[in-house]
Amino acid sequence: MAVVLLPFKLIATVLLYILKIVFKTISFIVFGCSLPFVLLSDIIGTILGLISAVGLAGMFICWRFGDLDGKTVLICAFTFGILSALFLAAEDIAAAIEEKLSDASDFFGYLIADMWT
Numbered sequence: 001m002a003v004v005l006l007p008f009k010l011i012a013t014v015l016l017y018i019l020k021i022v023f024k025t026i027s028f029i030v031f032g033c034s035l036p037f038v039l040l041s042d043i044i045g046t047i048l049g050l051i052s053a054v055g056l057a058g059m060f061i062c063w064r065f066g067d068l069d070g071k072t073v074l075i076c077a078f079t080f081g082i083l084s085a086l087f088l089a090a091e092d093i094a095a096a097i098e099e100k101l102s103d104a105s106d107f108f109g110y111l112i113a114d115m116w117t
Contacts, residue, residue: 013112020108027101034094045087052080 056077062068 009115012115016108016112016115020105020112023101023105023108027098027105030101031094031098034090034097038091038094041087041090045084045090048080048087049084052077052084056080 056073059068059073059076063070063073
């Protein structure tokens with residue numbers, strides 16, 4: 001029976017190895033291509049944080065003297081906070097995507113190893 005299944009195991013091994021190489025390559029390319037965007041998002045996130053801090057300070061002053069509604073200040077603070085957090089978390093997001101693709105590649109490697117034991 002093992003002799004009959006040997007060609008199928010060989011074909012499956014070659015296909016799984018190709019999938020492993022493809023996922024590892026995609027993982028490398030995704031992380032390499034995301035590095036310029038990570039640096040850009042750090043710069044934009046820092047600038048947005050500074051602008052939002054100064055803008056929100058001005059909004060709090062206007063709210064204190066009654067020129068602005070409190071809901072507007074809260075909505076702007078929440079929006080600026082979310083945008084700044086997204087820009088500053090770009091590196092973690094790129095690393096998470098790269099890690100998932102690398103885990104998929106490792107899965108195919110483990111599958112090949114389990115198939116031959």
